[in-house]
Amino acid sequence: MSSGLLLNYPLLDIKVTLLEGKRHMVDTKPGDFKNAAVLAFRGDGVAEKEKRIQEMGVVLLEPIMQVEVIIPKDYMGDVLANLGSRRTIIENTEEKEGESYITGKTPLKEILNYSTTLRQLTKGRGTYSMYLSHYQEVPADVLEEILKEEKL
Numbered sequence: 001m002s003s004g005l006l007l008n009y010p011l012l013d014i015k016v017t018l019l020e021g022k023r024h025m026v027d028t029k030p031g032d033f034k035n036a037a038v039l040a041f042r043g044d045g046v047a048e049k050e051k052r053i054q055e056m057g058v059v060l061l062e063p064i065m066q067v068e069v070i071i072p073k074d075y076m077g078d079v080l081a082n083l084g085s086r087r088t089i090i091e092n093t094e095e096k097e098g099e100s101y102i103t104g105k106t107p108l109k110e111i112l113n114y115s116t117t118l119r120q121l122t123k124g125r126g127t128y129s130m131y132l133s134h135y136q137e138v139p140a141d142v143l144e145e146i147l148k149e150e151k152l
Contacts, residue, residue, distance in 0.1 A: 009060065060143055061135040063108040069118065071126035073100045078121050086110035087142075105133055 021033055067088065071079050073095055079102065083090065088106035095101075111130060118126045138146065 012061075060138045060146070062138045064105050064133045064136050065108050065111055065130040066133040067102075067104055067106050067111060067128060067130045069102040069126060069128040071100050071102070071118075071122050073098055075122045075126065076100045076102075079118070079126065082117060082121060086114075106130075108132075 021036070067083075069079060069083070076093070079100075080090065080093070083102065083104065083106065086106055087110050088104045090102065090104040092103045093100060114128060118128055
């Protein structure tokens with residue numbers, strides 16, 4: 001489905017089982033049962049929608065990026081602290097020929113526009129690259145913040 005219960009993001013990996021339905025020769029048209037299944041995901045009110053989210057176990061997934069940062073070793077502490085504040089899980093740190101290499105995984109939301117921050121932290125001498133690693137469930141505290149932002 002292209003529009004889900006939670007923030008209207010697409011629903012992935014869902015299974016809908018129609019347990020019962022009646023067809024009337026005159027009134028039933030092709031696609032009526034499909035439309036009924038879609039309508040089952042819609043609610044009349046917020047409380048009804050939230051109840052359905054709980055019952056169905058709906059979760060919000062976020063993209064997690066594999067990140068590699070290369071910096072002069074003098075900036076290692078500041079960069080590690082900054083990455084930590086961005087919910088980065090540091091996997092490895094290594095020093096070679098005066099440079100530090102940091103690898104880890106971080107949510108895409110936290111690493112957007114990181115080039116500006118890295119430039120400031122390293123006086124323009126740091127670089128980074130990233131690619132999609134996987135998707136994972138948004139932590140409850142972060143989800144609460146997202147839901148508050150969306151309601152504004």
